[in-house]
Amino acid sequence: MTTLRIGIIGVGGIAQTRHIPAFLELRDQCTIMALSDVNIERARETAEKYRIPHVFENYHDLFSKVDAVCICTPNKFHAEISIAALEAGVHVLCEKPMALNVAEGEAMLSASIKADKVLAIGYHYRFMKEAQAAKKAMQDIGTPLVTRVQALRRRKVPGWGVFTNKDLQGGGSLIDYGCHLLDLALWLTGNQKPISITGSTYNRLSKTPNQINIWGEYDHDTFDVDDHVTAYIKFENGASMLFETSWAANIKDDQEHVSISGTNGGLSVFPFELYTAKNGMLLNSEAAWLPGNEDFGLSQAQNFVDACLGNAELIVQPHEALQVSQIIEAIYENDKS
Known part of the structure; x- marks a missing residue:
């Protein structure tokens, strides 16, 4: 594989202001092939704006068109969609946080290991x-x-x-x-x-x-x-x-x-x-x-694409993102006790 076919799941603000523009900048290495959103009209408008060929209301239908997905949905759906994509043999860049809770994050990590696919989490800082x-x-x-x-x-x-x-x-x-x-x-x-x-x-x-x-x-x-x-x-x-x-x-x-x-x-x-x-x-x-690239969104996209193509290690490893979720969960649980 020399170029990566990418799908975007969820086309709200973060997708349109960061991820889609970043992947479009990397057109020599990747192509945005498909979009999916529960708001199908918004997905169609976005596809027309950026000249993206395929639009799906059901994200499962998108997997056959792509090698990787970028998940930009509410947190509740991060684990469900990530695991489905990984089981379909598709690499995943999921917006932060990794998941709603530790159990979901662990399931995502296990799915990525089993599928031998990249699982990146969008900790862009x-x-x-x-x-x-x-x-x-x-x-x-x-x-x-x-x-x-x-x-x-x-x-x-x-x-x-x-x-x-x-x-x-x-x-x-x-x-x-x-x-x-x-x-x-x-x-x-x-x-x-x-x-x-x-x-x-x-x-x-x-x-x-x-x-x-x-x-x-x-x-x-x-x-x-x-x-x-x-x-x-x-x-x-x-x-x-x-x-x-x-x-x-x-x-x-x-x-x-x-x-x-x-x-x-x-x-x-x-x-x-x-x-x-x-x-x-x-x-x-x-x-x-020194002069150089200061677009952290572009750097994040570049690292993900390079990792999917086998040319780089992820800067944000999924087990590290899971540790963040473990601490967040512990803080919330501690406050209840």
Whole structure:
């Protein structure tokens, strides 16, 4: 196989703003052959817009036309569609999170191993230039000791789609947004095994009437997911992580922050900075970026296509994505106890 035939399942916002444009950029290596969506009219309009030849209402009918699929549906359907695709002999790029829960994620991983097909999960923060630089610089900070993660939005509850529907999404700010920076922090520190997880979830702000929300209107009466989450995680190697994420919190500004303190130095990812102490000085280093591709969506698509064609290893391995789901589930369960 020299080129990859791709199908897109679910043609909502993330498909049209990230995945379809990225795969179209890689037209020498792949072709988008088919679309599927429960909203068949939206699928047909999208196919016409991008000149994609085949449209299906039932995603099962798409598998015979493609070698790989990109799944962009609500979280509830990630496992079902991924497993069906893998059993049909089709590679899978599934949007984050991997699944609603750990059991579903484990079933997806088992299906990919049995089928010997690629299973990638869309944790695109790993492909950002700052994240790639931080991964290379981890060797300079020694053994990681403490990691701090903040994925905070002041008033950005998604007012579109099904993001506030617990049945379809499994949760709110943690499973939708915080999962990205949680995954990034785990990857940078070597995906160590957690031994203790405590956490708290909140949604009092978003259930209060007449809240200001930058990202559109939502029904506060039916809001049943988390809008703010905190957690403390201890790992088998002695390291720890302080984690916080929100869609709605009374803070000054939105914040995306991952910092790691190690035995020989430390770093911050956004912006990328390296902190060391030597020659009798405390040193702070910043990156001078060289020209290059800064489209993380394109880099993610490129890695998936290369992996399917046997030319690269996945940057986001499915067992790593499963660990993110395990921690998310543990935080939710811990808050119930």
